[in-house]
Amino acid sequence: MSSARGRQTFVIGTTLAIVMASIALALPAGASMRHAISPQLPLIVLVSGTLIGAWQLVTGIIGAIANGGVRASDAVPLSLGVSALFMALACLPSDRDAVPHLYAVVGAAIFAVAAAVLQRRSGVRPEL
Amino acid sequence: MKHRIAVAAIAAAALVAVACQDQDGGARRLATEPGSTSPEQGTRYVTTGVAAVVDRVTHRLQAVAPSSPSASASVVAANGSPDAVTISNGAPGIANSGGQRISSFVDASSHRHTVSMLYSSVGGPPAAVQHYVDGVLVSTNAFSWQRTSTGWVRTGSLLRVVRKGTLVGTYTTVTTPAPVGKGGGSKPTLRLQGPVAPTALQRAIGSAAYHLAFVFAPQDATAQSLAWSACSQFWLRYAAAAAVVVGLEVAMADMPVITAFILAQFGSALSLLAAAEDQLLDCVLSHQPSSTDNWSSGMGSGAGSGAGGGSDGTKDCLQGSYAAHCTTAFTL
Numbered sequence: 001m002s003s004a005r006g007r008q009t010f011v012i013g014t015t016l017a018i019v020m021a022s023i024a025l026a027l028p029a030g031a032s033m034r035h036a037i038s039p040q041l042p043l044i045v046l047v048s049g050t051l052i053g054a055w056q057l058v059t060g061i062i063g064a065i066a067n068g069g070v071r072a073s074d075a076v077p078l079s080l081g082v083s084a085l086f087m088a089l090a091c092l093p094s095d096r097d098a099v100p101h102l103y104a105v106v107g108a109a110i111f112a113v114a115a116a117v118l119q120r121r122s123g124v125r126p127e128l
Numbered sequence: 129m130k131h132r133i134a135v136a137a138i139a140a141a142a143l144v145a146v147a148c149q150d151q152d153g154g155a156r157r158l159a160t161e162p163g164s165t166s167p168e169q170g171t172r173y174v175t176t177g178v179a180a181v182v183d184r185v186t187h188r189l190q191a192v193a194p195s196s197p198s199a200s201a202s203v204v205a206a207n208g209s210p211d212a213v214t215i216s217n218g219a220p221g222i223a224n225s226g227g228q229r230i231s232s233f234v235d236a237s238s239h240r241h242t243v244s245m246l247y248s249s250v251g252g253p254p255a256a257v258q259h260y261v262d263g264v265l266v267s268t269n270a271f272s273w274q275r276t277s278t279g280w281v282r283t284g285s286l287l288r289v290v291r292k293g294t295l296v297g298t299y300t301t302v303t304t305p306a307p308v309g310k311g312g313g314s315k316p317t318l319r320l321q322g323p324v325a326p327t328a329l330q331r332a333i334g335s336a337a338y339h340l341a342f343v344f345a346p347q348d349a350t351a352q353s354l355a356w357s358a359c360s361q362f363w364l365r366y367a368a369a370a371a372v373v374v375g376l377e378v379a380m381a382d383m384p385v386i387t388a389f390i391l392a393q394f395g396s397a398l399s400l401l402a403a404a405e406d407q408l409l410d411c412v413l414s415h416q417p418s419s420t421d422n423w424s425s426g427m428g429s430g431a432g433s434g435a436g437g438g439s440d441g442t443k444d445c446l447q448g449s450y451a452a453h454c455t456t457a458f459t460l
Contacts, residue, residue, distance in 0.1 A: 007381040014377050018398070025402065026409055034406055041403035048396040052389055076379070084393050087372065087400050102361060105368035105400070112375025112397070119382040 042091035049088030056081030072122040076115050083111035173281065174306045181297040189298060213303075215253050216279040218339070223247040223254075230414055246446055253280050255446040258455065265290050265455050270448030290450050359411040362404070369404040372397045 024030045060078035064070045070078070086108035090101050180189040215222065223229070226249035232242040239261050245254035256270045272284040287299040376394050380386055445454035 011377055011381050015374075018373060018401070022401070022405055025405060034402075034409070038403065038406040041399045041406070044399045045396050045403065048392055048399075052393045052396065055389055056393070080376075080379070080390070080393060083372065083375070084396065087396055090400065091403070102365050102368065105365050105372070105404070108397075108400070109368045109371035109375060112372045112379070114375075116375045116378040116382070119379045 045091040046088050049084045053081045053084030072118050075118045079111045079115035083108045172306045173303050175303040177301040179299045213282040223251040225251045256448045268448040268450050362408040362411045366404040366408045369401040
């Protein structure tokens with residue numbers, strides 16, 4: 001399997017799995033599971049997002065300092081870290097709104113897409 | 129391409145200018161708040177209101193002056209704006225058939241407000257509205273509407289204020305058309321702040337700005353809790369969360385090595401997506417208008433097997449009744 005085909009298979013397979021799982025949760029049969037897991041989801045995002053965001057940020061900063069500047073390969077973990085922190089921020093409880101905050105989610109999306117772009121521009125390709 | 133951008137900018141500027149001009153007030157405005165004139169040219173309305181509270185000794189309604197200290201706060205508050213209400217065709221909250229629509233929101237004091245709008249079998253604006261705070265009924269409001277060429281005019285309303293299942297006060301309004309040039313005698317006249325003579329172009333642009341305002345900039349709580357915009361925020365969150373997942377997915381596909389941390393971040397993004405989907409589904413399900421059958425079954429055993437909104441069992445609900453069979457579905 002070539003690397004390009006492997007990447008394509010990975011993206012398509014993951015996307016299909018997410019779509020199927022999302023549809024399953026939306027069906028009446030999945031309502032009980034949805035209600036069972038929904039209270040824990042913000043906590044998972046808050047804890048793991050903070051930890052991973054901090055880890056990615058520190059990794060990126062260390063790489064930038066070690067290389068004497070921010071390269072594309074260093075910017076990827078920085079973008080991923082900011083994205084993870086935005087995800088955690090989106091799930092912080094507030095007095096007015098108990099749902100994920102829109103602006104924080106949008107920020108997470110922007111930095112996740114930026115990370116994908118930087119990763120592609122870095123020129124390093126996987127060997128799947 | 130540049131021409132298209134220029135035309136689009138000019139059109140947007142024109143719409144914004146008209147919308148801003150509408151905010152100045154006056155009878156020509158097309159705001160999302162209730163107005164005091166009908167959409168038809170030259171028609172003025174006079175609304176009179178009567179407030180009453182239940183006497184604690186005799187348990188009978190007694191009319192009170194709006195400023196009477198014996199009147200409850202809710203009744204007095206309702207008396208402060210005796211304007212006529214006009215609703216245009218296509219406005220949010222208009223139904224095509226009978227049923228009910230439920231909206232809810234949490235206020236700054238963390239109290240959950242639920243508004244249930246009950247529609248008669250012919251549709252149109254809601255025939256009755258029930259207001260619950262933290263699952264407890266606090267008021268019902270029944271309306272009567274008159275169809276006009278461009279929408280509806282509220283001809284009467286009956287607000288019942290309820291505390292612990294007991295009626296404590298009412299506020300009744302009656303709206304009647306007044307001939308142009310006559311103020312309606314001693315009755316309180318409404319805001320009339322300019323001639324009602326928009327041109328066809330002004331009306332067309334104003335109508336477009338009016339509907340855009342409903343979609344993009346709802347100006348009151350009613351507008352924010354109705355129509356598709358009720359779940360638009362949840363939908364945007366869901367779309368943004370999906371973008372996070374896709375971004376991470378593409379980044380992972382290009383990474384030479386997929387570490388445990390990036391997998392964990394991907395799992396967090398999936399959790400965020402699931403949380404956003406959960407909120408979106410809850411919002412959509414709570415705003416789905418009930419069908420005729422659901423209406424009958426949803427209004428308790430008293431609904432019987434009649435058609436939605438018109439059966440004997442639910443007719444009193446459409447008239448603002450706070451009886452158990454009208455409210456049980458929301459208070460359990």
